[in-house]
Amino acid sequence: MDGLFPRERAVVAPGAVHVPGWLPAARQRELVAACREWGRGPVPYRHIVLPGGGVMSVQSLGLGRRWEPYRYGRDVDVELPDWLVALGRRAVAEAYGEHSGYAPDAAFVNYYDAGAGASMGMHQDKDERTDAPVVSLSLGDTCVFRFGNTETRGKPYTDVELVSGDLFVFGGASRFAYHGVPKVHAGTAPPGLGLRGRLNITLRETGM
Numbered sequence: 001m002d003g004l005f006p007r008e009r010a011v012v013a014p015g016a017v018h019v020p021g022w023l024p025a026a027r028q029r030e031l032v033a034a035c036r037e038w039g040r041g042p043v044p045y046r047h048i049v050l051p052g053g054g055v056m057s058v059q060s061l062g063l064g065r066r067w068e069p070y071r072y073g074r075d076v077d078v079e080l081p082d083w084l085v086a087l088g089r090r091a092v093a094e095a096y097g098e099h100s101g102y103a104p105d106a107a108f109v110n111y112y113d114a115g116a117g118a119s120m121g122m123h124q125d126k127d128e129r130t131d132a133p134v135v136s137l138s139l140g141d142t143c144v145f146r147f148g149n150t151e152t153r154g155k156p157y158t159d160v161e162l163v164s165g166d167l168f169v170f171g172g173a174s175r176f177a178y179h180g181v182p183k184v185h186a187g188t189a190p191p192g193l194g195l196r197g198r199l200n201i202t203l204r205e206t207g208m
């Protein structure tokens with residue numbers, strides 16, 4: 001039945017807002033072009049190695065501050081552009097009706113190679129020293145985004161389909177909720193986007 005009914009804006013949990021189709025197609029193409037440009041160097045997208053030795057299946061790049069699991073370091077892969085800060089502010093205003101001076105200083109760009117089965121386990125974004133919201137933008141392949149609770153990695157959670165162009169903001173009572181991406185549906189990116197796989201940009205205020 002997917003596609004028969006329009007996807008509606010939804011408050012998935014208090015402070016967690018899903019806005020389907022927020023980015024117009026032309027904006028999505030611009031963002032994909034920017035993600036490609038950022039990856040040209042000097043620092044490429046890479047699989048982050050976790051302190052326990054695990055290797056993330058997602059390939060990531062840091063804008064603004066670089067995340068060195070599990071903290072933000074001083075190194076910068078790519079500067080965080082002002083236009084992306086402005087987009088983040090518009091996103092928070094879209095979700096909550098006001099942006100309250102949202103001032104992100106870091107972003108992760110995550111690339112999911114759907115053909116290779118890339119996914120992201122349940123985790124909290126808790127290395128920031130503020131409780132300002134996280135803004136998430138999705139491009140390319142559709143994924144299952146699992147949005148849970150602040151107590152455990154497990155149930156209760158809600159599975160949300162994030163499609164290219166969707167906005168998801170989590171703040172307030174949901175800021176430290178566990179979330180993850182158990183599945184990316186290969187080959188579901190909009191044909192005109194020119195992207196194989198999924199890109200996700202998450203903006204944060206590190207408070208540092």
Ligand SMILES: O=C(O)CCC(=O)C(=O)O
Nearest residue numbers: 108110125136181200202
């Ligand atoms: O890819 C996503 O939608 C989520 C990414 C995420 O949770 C993160 O980068 O911390």
Ligand SMILES: [Fe+2]
Nearest residue numbers: 123124125179
């Ligand atoms: Fe996260």
